Amino acid sequence: MSRTAIKAENLSKKYTIAASSSRHDTLADQLADRVRGIFRRDGGGRKPSAFWAVKDVSFEIGQGEVVGIVGHNGAGKSTLLKLLARITPPTAGRAVINGRVGSLLEVGTGFHPELSGRENIYLNGAVIGMKREEIRRRFDAIVEFSEVGRFLDMPVKRYSSGMYVRLAFAVAAHLEPEILLVDEVLAVGDMAFQKKCLGRIGSVARGGQTVIFISHNMTAVNSLCERVLWVSGGSVVDDGPARLVVGRYLAASTGAGQLNEEVWERPEEGPGCDAVRLRRLRLRRRDGNSGEPLTMESPFLLDIEFWNLVPDSCLHVTVHLVTAEGIVAFSTGCGTSQPLPAGLYRSTGHFPGDLLNSGIHRFTVIVVKDSSTVLFKYESQVPITILDLRQREGSCYGREPGVVQPRLHWVTRLLELPADAACLPESACCSALEEASC
Numbered sequence: 001m002s003r004t005a006i007k008a009e010n011l012s013k014k015y016t017i018a019a020s021s022s023r024h025d026t027l028a029d030q031l032a033d034r035v036r037g038i039f040r041r042d043g044g045g046r047k048p049s050a051f052w053a054v055k056d057v058s059f060e061i062g063q064g065e066v067v068g069i070v071g072h073n074g075a076g077k078s079t080l081l082k083l084l085a086r087i088t089p090p091t092a093g094r095a096v097i098n099g100r101v102g103s104l105l106e107v108g109t110g111f112h113p114e115l116s117g118r119e120n121i122y123l124n125g126a127v128i129g130m131k132r133e134e135i136r137r138r139f140d141a142i143v144e145f146s147e148v149g150r151f152l153d154m155p156v157k158r159y160s161s162g163m164y165v166r167l168a169f170a171v172a173a174h175l176e177p178e179i180l181l182v183d184e185v186l187a188v189g190d191m192a193f194q195k196k197c198l199g200r201i202g203s204v205a206r207g208g209q210t211v212i213f214i215s216h217n218m219t220a221v222n223s224l225c226e227r228v229l230w231v232s233g234g235s236v237v238d239d240g241p242a243r244l245v246v247g248r249y250l251a252a253s254t255g256a257g258q259l260n261e262e263v264w265e266r267p268e269e270g271p272g273c274d275a276v277r278l279r280r281l282r283l284r285r286r287d288g289n290s291g292e293p294l295t296m297e298s299p300f301l302l303d304i305e306f307w308n309l310v311p312d313s314c315l316h317v318t319v320h321l322v323t324a325e326g327i328v329a330f331s332t333g334c335g336t337s338q339p340l341p342a343g344l345y346r347s348t349g350h351f352p353g354d355l356l357n358s359g360i361h362r363f364t365v366i367v368v369k370d371s372s373t374v375l376f377k378y379e380s381q382v383p384i385t386i387l388d389l390r391q392r393e394g395s396c397y398g399r400e401p402g403v404v405q406p407r408l409h410w411v412t413r414l415l416e417l418p419a420d421a422a423c424l425p426e427s428a429c430c431s432a433l434e435e436a437s438c
C-alpha cells in the first residue's frame with residue numbers, strides 16, 4: 001500500500017448546545033433570540049445539552065487516494081473535515097496528517113478579511129509552507145481561474161460570497177497542496193463555476209495528490225473518487241469502492257429495493273374486476289441479484305400475475321411506465337389472440353439496460369379485453385428506482401435531460417482537412433477520431 005496521507009484514530013467531536021439552543025451567527029439571530037426570551041415563561045433556563053457530531057471515527061487514506069464523503073445533512077461530514085484540517089480540535093482521538101494541507105471548507109475560513117485578494121493568495125501559500133517564488137509562479141493561474149482579477153486589491157471582506165469562494169477555490173486547488181480537502185464548495189457559485197471546480201478537482205486528483213471531497217452530487221462523487229466514506233450520525237457506516245458505497249447510499253436514501261412487489265393472496269383481494277384480478281406485481285433485477293439497486297445499465301423484469309376468472313377471454317396486459325414528473329415514458333405490453341382458459345397467469349416484461357433515465361419511476365397496469373374494452377387500470381405502489389452510477393469524463397456531472405437515456409452508437413469521421421494541415425497524415429486524424437467515437 002502507498003504511504004499513509006491521513007490516519008484518523010477514534011476521532012470524536014462533542015458539541016454543546018447552549019441553553020437557548022441557538023447560534024448567534026447574525027444580528028437577526030440575536031434579535032430573534034431576544035424576542036423569544038420575552039415570551040418564554042421559564043426565562044430560557046433550559047440546561048445546555050451535548051451531542052457527538054463525530055464519534056469514534058477511524059480510517060486510513062493512502063497518498064494519492066481520492067476519497068468522497070457522502071451523508072445526509074447534519075451527518076457530521078463537515079465536522080470531520082474540519083477536524084482533519086485542524087480548524088477545530090477533537091474532543092477525543094486524533095488525526096495524523098502527512099503532507100501540506102490545502103482546504104476549502106466553508107466561506108470565511110482560511111482568508112484574512114482585512115487583507116486584499118492578492119495578499120491572501122500569498123498568505124495562504126505561506127501557511128501551507130510554500131516559498132514566495134513558488135506562489136509567484138502560480139499566481140497568474142490562480143487569478144485567471146478565480147475570475148476576480150479586477151478586485152484583486154480590494155480587502156476580501158468586501159467580496160460577495162460568490163467571489164470569495166471563487167478565489168478561495170482557486171487558491172486551494174492551484175497551490176498544489178499534497179492533501180486537498182474540499183467541502184461542498186459547489187453549493188455556492190454559479191453552474192459554470194461549479195463545473196470548472198469539478199474539472200479542477202478531477203485534474204488535481206489525476207495529478208497524484210490526495211483529495212477528500214464532500215458533496216451531495218453523487219454523479220460527481222462517483223466519477224471523481226475511487227473510494228467513498230458514508231457518514232451517518234457522526235460515524236462512518238460504509239467505506240469502500242465509490243460505485244458500491246454511492247449505490248448503497250442512494251438506495252437507502254431513495255428507498256430503492258425496499259418495496260419490490262405487491263401481492264394479493266386471494267382473487268377477491270386483488271385489484272381488478274369480475275373478469276380479471278391481479279395476483280402479484282413484482283420488480284426483479286435480471287441477474288437475480290436482489291440486494292443490489294437498479295442502475296441505468298441494469299436490465300430488469302416486471303412480473304404481472306393475474307387470475308383470469310372468465311374462460312375464453314382474449315386479454316391484453318399493458319404497462320405505462322411513468323416518470324416522477326408524471327410523464328408516460330412509454331407504453332408496452334403483451335396480449336393473446338387466442339382465448340385463454342380460466343386460471344392464474346404470469347406475463348413478464350423484459351426491460352433492457354441503458355434505456356431509462358435515472359429517477360423514481362412508477363408503472364400503471366391496464367388490462368384490456370378483446371382489444372377494445374378496458375377492464376381496469378391499476379397504479380402500482382412498487383417504485384422503479386433507477387440510479388445513475390455512470391462514470392463521467394470531464395466536468396459535466398448534472399442529470400441529463402430526457403425520460404430515456406439509450407446508449408447509441410456514434411462515430412465521428414474526418415470529412416476534410418484544412419488546406420494548411422495537408423502535411424498531417426490523414427490516417428493519424430482518422431484513428432484519433434475513431435477512438436473518440438462511442
Ligand SMILES: Nc1ncnc2c1ncn2[C@@H]1O[C@H](COP(=O)(O)OP(=O)(O)OP(=O)(O)O)[C@@H](O)[C@H]1O
Nearest residue numbers: 015016017053071072073074075076077078079080
Ligand atoms: N459549531 C457548532 N456548534 C454546535 N453544533 C454544531 C456546530 N457545528 C456543527 N454542529 C452540528 O453538528 C452536526 C453535524 O454537522 P455537520 O456540519 O458536520 O454536518 P454535515 O454532514 O456536514 O451536514 P451538511 O451536509 O448539511 O453540511 C449537526 O447537527 C450540526 O448542527
